[in-house]
Amino acid sequence: ISMHFSFHSIGRINHGLISALRRAKFEVTVFSLTRHDDTLARKIRADSDHYVEFDGEPLARIEQVIAGHEMDVLLYCDVGMEPLSYFLAYSRLAPVQCVSWGHPDTTGIDTLDFFVSAHALELPEGDSHYSEKLARLPAWVMPGYQCPPRPTLPKSRRDFGLGDHSHVYACPQSLFKIHPDFDQAIARILRGDPRGEVVFLEWHHAHLGEMLRQRFDHTLADVKGRVRFLPRLSWQDYLNLVAISDVMLDPFHFGGGNGTYESLALGVPVVTLPSRFLRGRFSFGCYLKMGMTECVADTPEQYAETALRLGTDAVYRHFVVNKIAETRDVL
Secondary structure (H helix, E strand, C coil): CECCCCCCHHHHHHHHHHHHCCCCCCCCEEEECCCCCCHHHHHHHHHCCEEEECCCCCHHHHHHHHHHCCCCEEEECCCCCCHHHHHHCCCCCCCEEEECCCCCCCCCCCCCCEEEEEHHHCCHHHHHHCCCEEEEECCCCCCCCCCCCCCCCCCCCHHHCCCCCCEEEECCCCHHHCCHHHHHHHHHHHHHCCCEEEEEECCCCHHHHHHHHHHHHHHCCCCHHHEEEECCCCHHHHHHHHHCCCEEECCCCCCCCHHHHHHHHCCCCEEECCCCCHHHCHHHHHHHHHCCCCCECCCHHHHHHHHHHHHHCHHHHHHHHHHHHHHHHHC
16 A cells, blocks of 8 residues: 555555565455555556556545455555655554555554565664554565666766766755754765865755755854755766765664665665664665675764775775675675
8 A cells, every 4th residue: 555656665665565476376456545656656556466556535435445455454655744644554454454665664654554664774672662562574575676877968977067086975855854963974074075065955845945055054063065056856867866876875863765776776885883773774774785885884983984995995986886886786
């Protein structure tokens, strides 16, 4: 169940699961809470055994339809990203109801029985982080993730307003993830690399970028001139920006998921500082699966040092990029 079975982060995370579940054991019904008709939406429709979509029906009608299908298990791919699935989750529509990390936090909803996660992502005390029972799957739970294509008509750094000879540290995450604790890591990187530029993307709501710039006026006063905010980009331009970056900065304490997969697929190192909670452990989980530790930091200071070495030492970055290329296929 999701509102976002389209070319959206939730669609990209879950398409592989929908298509990969073994049909000898599973019959897969997709409930799309709204209509979509992009390329990925059509793939999801084609790869499900049954596809049920809604288009503005009231909550009670949606509950009735889903309950009528008599599912054994319902998996909410995201709870907390929009109102409809949030309120739907309060209903008992199947004997087993699960939620996963489309929104990587517990829900506090007692009709959701399990939070589906992975061993690689959870600390031993992770059970205490959820109102649901934590299900740590032994395998990675984003199977069949589609590798993004390399840009076919690549743009230069100059096309994005960046210096040809700059060291580009990109952080194209949703701006609500940029925690104040992350500011000092940015400051250390820019103070340690006079050629460094840190790149963010504006978000849907312009006021978030403005609030962040006001904060940077105080926390990054001496280096804020090398912090860039680019306008929202098309999918191809976003991939292009990732591809021309030297380093991807995974913000703490809420890191990337799709963004990490995309960066590693394009051969760009992702520096990460794992947090206690799931929302800050996806990149770490990728590197565990890949058998790599070069880009994983233990402290904010080490995070900045790691980013600086990757940004300024071309030989070392080449070594890490090659190691990523050798190991990323396990994702």
